[in-house]
Amino acid sequence: MSTSVFFFQNKSLHFYLLHMPQSILKSTHYIELGSYQYWPVLVPRGIRLYTYEQIPVFLKENPYITDGYRAHLPSMLCLKSMFVLSNETVNIWSHLLGFLLFFLLGVKDMATVLPSAGASREDYVIYSIGLFCFQVCMLCSVGYHLFCCHRSEKTCRRWLALDYAGISVGILGCYVPGVFYAFYCNSFWRQVYLLTVLALILAVFAAQIHPHYLTQQWKKLRSAMFCSVAGYGIIPACHWVWLNGGFNADIVQVFFPRVLIMYLIAASAFLFYISKIPERYFPGQLNYLGASHQFWHMLVVVMFYWWHQTAIYIMNYRHNQPCTDSSG
Ligand SMILES: [Zn+2]
Numbered sequence: 001m002s003t004s005v006f007f008f009q010n011k012s013l014h015f016y017l018l019h020m021p022q023s024i025l026k027s028t029h030y031i032e033l034g035s036y037q038y039w040p041v042l043v044p045r046g047i048r049l050y051t052y053e054q055i056p057v058f059l060k061e062n063p064y065i066t067d068g069y070r071a072h073l074p075s076m077l078c079l080k081s082m083f084v085l086s087n088e089t090v091n092i093w094s095h096l097l098g099f100l101l102f103f104l105l106g107v108k109d110m111a112t113v114l115p116s117a118g119a120s121r122e123d124y125v126i127y128s129i130g131l132f133c134f135q136v137c138m139l140c141s142v143g144y145h146l147f148c149c150h151r152s153e154k155t156c157r158r159w160l161a162l163d164y165a166g167i168s169v170g171i172l173g174c175y176v177p178g179v180f181y182a183f184y185c186n187s188f189w190r191q192v193y194l195l196t197v198l199a200l201i202l203a204v205f206a207a208q209i210h211p212h213y214l215t216q217q218w219k220k221l222r223s224a225m226f227c228s229v230a231g232y233g234i235i236p237a238c239h240w241v242w243l244n245g246g247f248n249a250d251i252v253q254v255f256f257p258r259v260l261i262m263y264l265i266a267a268s269a270f271l272f273y274i275s276k277i278p279e280r281y282f283p284g285q286l287n288y289l290g291a292s293h294q295f296w297h298m299l300v301v302v303m304f305y306w307w308h309q310t311a312i313y314i315m316n317y318r319h320n321q322p323c324t325d326s327s328g
Pocket residue numbers: 091141145293297
């Protein structure tokens with residue numbers, strides 16, 4: 001478009017707006033926004049999508065996602081934007097549905113699975129903690145992806161901090177049933193590992209209060225912290241193998257592959273998260289579907305679900321094979 005045409009259009013639009021009744025002016029705003037790229041179905045007034053160049057600096061995280069950004073929105077429109085197809089739609093809905101999944105799993109566990117397994121009060125508490133942590137993790141993530149487009153940078157940062165805190169809570173939700181059932185017959189080590197995991201998670205929370213925690217400079221440190229909290233599980237896992245008499249023990253043969261698969265899912269999820277693969281090879285083509293963060297989200301749900309099923313399995317095993325003096 002040449003400059004003169006642009007000015008002419010701008011001038012005529014101005015004139016049009018000035019001489020228009022207030023009631024129509026409101027909808028004019030909508031029409032004006034509609035002249036940008038937007039999605040005509042269920043788009044609340046005032047939401048438009050931006051390109052990577054147009055968004056505020058604090059939203060510039062992934063240059064390979066070139067379009068489809070929401071930005072500058074007040075809280076109400078952030079909420080409404082969940083119904084707009086943007087580059088966050090899959091991120092929001094994957095964890096919203098994940099929340100629903102773990103909520104319904106909780107209802108099913110309490111209503112049928114645990115009573116039929118002859119669960120004790122302790123079992124109920126452990127399952128409630130695990131599933132509650134998964135649900136908190138899902139909701140914090142939904143909150144962040146909904147409100148990261150808030151017009152206030154401070155609000156966006158607060159939600160980001162909550163998203164990180166949610167990941168820690170999710171990791172805690174994996175450790176609690178894992179350690180509880182692995183060291184079912186050894187209350188000393190069970191307490192040691194549960195307490196150390198709790199201390200580690202609390203240390204991460206404490207670090208999150210640090211004013212530099214969310215800065216770009218601490219990006220590597222943040223990843224390192226999460227990796228060490230998640231990787232710490234290798235210590236109780238190896239100890240558990242040793243206590244049970246090595247890799248040939250029946251219980252180890254049954255459960256070690258499950259732990260291994262859990263770590264494989266976690267590692268691939270994390271690799272997607274940090275590498276920005278595949279969008280780095282197809283910049284601008286995976287803005288709405290197929291970006292790394294979406295894989296990360298899906299894999300986190302799969303991982304939690306896998307771990308929950310494993311915990312049910314190991315609980316049944318423990319109920320059928322009571323502790324002996326030699327069991328770990
Ligand atoms: Zn996310």
